[in-house]
Amino acid sequence: xxxxxxxxxxxxxxxxxxxxxxxxxxxxxxxxxxxxxxxxxxxxxxxxxxxxxxxxxxxxxxxxxxxxxxxxxxxxxxxxxxxxxxxxxxxxxxxxxxxxxxxxxxxxxxxxxxxxxxxxxxxxxxxxxxxxxxxxxxxxxxxxxxxxxxxxxxxxxxxxxxxxxxxxxxxxxxxxxxxxxxxxxxxxxxxxxxxxxxxxxxxxxxxxxxxxxxxxxxxxxxxxxxxxxxxxxxxxxxxxxxxxxxxxxxxxxxxxxxxxxxxxxxxxx
Amino acid sequence: xxxxxxxxxxxxxxxxxxxxxxxxxxxxxxxxxxxxxxxxxxxxxxxxxxxxxxxxxxxxxxxxxxxxxxxxxxxxxxxxxxxxxxxxxxxxxxxxxxxxxxxxxxxxxxxxxxxxxxxxxxxxxxxxxxxxxxxxxxxxxxxxxxxxxxxxxxxxxxxxxxxxxxxxxxxxxxxxxxxxxxxxxxxxxxxxxxxxxxxxxxxxxxxxxxxxxxxxxxxxxxxxxxxxxxxxxxxxxxxxxxxxxxxxxxxxxxxxxxxxxxxxxxxxxxxxxxxxxxxxx
Ligand SMILES: Nc1ncnc2c1ncn2[C@@H]1O[C@H](COP(=O)(O)OP(=O)(O)O)[C@@H](O)[C@H]1O
Ligand SMILES: [Mg+2]
Numbered sequence: 149x150x151x152x153x154x155x156x157x158x159x160x161x162x163x164x165x166x167x168x169x170x171x172x173x174x175x176x177x178x179x180x181x182x183x184x185x186x187x188x189x190x191x192x193x194x195x196x197x198x199x200x201x202x203x204x205x206x207x208x209x210x211x212x213x214x215x216x217x218x219x220x221x222x223x224x225x226x227x228x229x230x231x232x233x234x235x236x237x238x239x240x241x242x243x244x245x246x247x248x249x250x251x252x253x254x255x256x257x258x259x260x261x262x263x264x265x266x267x268x269x270x271x272x273x274x275x276x277x278x279x280x281x282x283x284x285x286x287x288x289x290x291x292x293x294x295x296x297x298x299x300x301x302x303x304x305x306x307x308x309x310x311x312x313x314x315x316x317x318x319x320x321x322x323x324x325x326x327x328x329x330x331x332x333x334x335x336x337x338x339x340x341x342x343x344x345x346x347x348x349x350x351x352x353x354x355x356x357x358x359x360x361x362x363x364x365x366x367x368x369x370x371x372x373x374x375x376x377x378x379x380x381x382x383x384x385x386x387x388x389x390x391x392x393x394x395x396x397x398x399x400x401x402x403x404x405x406x407x408x409x410x411x412x413x414x415x416x417x
Numbered sequence: 418x419x420x421x422x423x424x425x426x427x428x429x430x431x432x433x434x435x436x437x438x439x440x441x442x443x444x445x446x447x448x449x450x451x452x453x454x455x456x457x458x459x460x461x462x463x464x465x466x467x468x469x470x471x472x473x474x475x476x477x478x479x480x481x482x483x484x485x486x487x488x489x490x491x492x493x494x495x496x497x498x499x500x501x502x503x504x505x506x507x508x509x510x511x512x513x514x515x516x517x518x519x520x521x522x523x524x525x526x527x528x529x530x531x532x533x534x535x536x537x538x539x540x541x542x543x544x545x546x547x548x549x550x551x552x553x554x555x556x557x558x559x560x561x562x563x564x565x566x567x568x569x570x571x572x573x574x575x576x577x578x579x580x581x582x583x584x585x586x587x588x589x590x591x592x593x594x595x596x597x598x599x600x601x602x603x604x605x606x607x608x609x610x611x612x613x614x615x616x617x618x619x620x621x622x623x624x625x626x627x628x629x630x631x632x633x634x635x636x637x638x639x640x641x642x643x644x645x646x647x648x649x650x651x652x653x654x655x656x657x658x659x660x661x662x663x664x665x666x667x668x669x670x671x672x673x674x675x676x677x678x679x680x681x682x683x684x685x686x687x688x689x690x691x692x693x694x695x696x697x698x
Pocket of ligand 2 (some may be wrong): 464465466
């Protein structure tokens with residue numbers, strides 16, 4: 149009992165503030181509900197979403213968002229690891245220095261231009277130039293993969309540098325070449341160190357995929373845009389859309405946290 | 418010195434500079450098969466650098482390093498092939514943290530055997546194609562190993578090595594759970610698993626708690642008795658005196674004096690060696 153009393157004593161200002169905020173929010177909701185004719189809007193959305201099978205479009209959008217984010221992340225990890233390894237090779241040979249220059253330009257390009265620009269240039273210029281017929285979703289997968297590869301390369305380089313130098317030395321000393329030593333010994337330990345950061349990169353990727361509509365891919369955002377424009381009622385679709393993104397991001401954050409805690413535990417063993 | 422024996426490693430004019438800092442100053446030295454060489458000397462005198470040059474972990478600035486008559490300092494040589502035969506043990510153990518104890522020991526032997534297997538398969542493949550056009554068919558290499566048999570052999574060998582050091586019950590744990598002495602003994606048998614022709618030790622007991630030094634030295638003593646060629650950088654003067662056939666005293670990037678333990682410890686001539694010994698003994 150005394151604990152609760154203490155709590156109130158300590159936090160009474162916060163409690164009042166929270167109460168006022170909640171009351172204001174409730175007021176806002178109520179006024180929106182009345183003023184915007186919410187009930188009618190809900191009915192329209194329901195009809196559109198269920199009766200006219202709008203949910204199918206949304207599911208398709210969810211699938212595409214997930215495809216682009218997951219495959220993009222995987223491609224990004226492969227490219228990022230490759231770039232990071234190139235960047236840590238001791239630059240004795242000239243070919244190594246050229247490769248390092250090349251990957252630096254790659255990273256600078258993808259980090260220095262907006263993802264929308266990369267999508268548009270890729271989909272409407274590069275792929276046609278290469279005479280490749282490619283679906284919008286596939287194009288988005290590749291461009292997001294190339295893009296996140298640039299970001300992940302920096303993360304991965306930090307991870308590689310955080311692994312004790314002795315690990316690489318020991319692997320080289322038993323006769324394994326640089327590439328094998330990196331692949332079997334250093335990179336796995338680096339990945340373990342950067343797993344939380346990779347989780348954040350995945351979350352960022354999911355949010356960034358909301359622009360793939362620019363090249364005609366139907367993701368979550370586009371699906372709800374269709375739902376809205378087909379009925380000229382945008383409020384509910386966009387609210388639900390925001391909610392879906394929040395749930396997606398919160399869910400992945402939770403998974404990342406759990407993995408992080410598991411890893412911390414295994415470290416202590 | 419075992420003069421009649423075969424030369425395993427020979428350095429000629431071995432020089433190493435870090436920038437302007439001359440760390441090794443044209444060292445000519447020979448390591449013979451079956452001998453145990455201890456390297457002593459003050460901190461910063463270049464002992465580690467010299468040892469690490471012997472398997473090209475450090476590339477020399479100039480000079481040659483002959484391992485079984487091949488100059489491994491030559492950048493055209495595939496250094497990895499030669500490192501398979503040169504075991505190395507580090508002060509900080511450097512066990513692979515992402516591998517279990519037995520995986521640590523098996524990794525390199527499996528890698529090397531698999532590399533050889535793949536090479537033989539490749540040769541056979543091209544021979545088969547070439548044989549189609551040949552009148553006199555070239556025989557194929559007889560391959561008995563499989564990926565599975567390679568792993569099984571490596572595992573058997575690893576278990577035998579772990580039994581040798583009494584750690585067979587630790588086979589499946591990760592290195593982080595081992596004591597320092599256990600880690601170093603595993604690191605030594607990891608090097609042994611490759612059947613090296615020579616083993617290099619860089620202060621193998623310096624990172625250990627005093628009570629664990631004994632178990633590691635015992636194992637090294639064992640290796641010496643078995644006739645393993647060993648080059649050991651050490652601060653354990655008692656051990657050097659007991660085990661080494663020959664002691665090298667390094668100072669300022671040169672081998673300032675060398676001889677039998679008797680000569681070095683009883684009759685040091687170099688004043689720097691006398692000073693060094695008066696400090697450490
Ligand atoms: N990677 C390096 N870069 C620059 N200087 C180094 C490097 N490694 C060693 N040195 C220098 O070389 C000298 C010899 O070092 P080292 O061989 O480790 O001596 P020891 O093992 O006898 O203590 C020292 O002065 C040390 O500071
Ligand atoms: Mg040293």
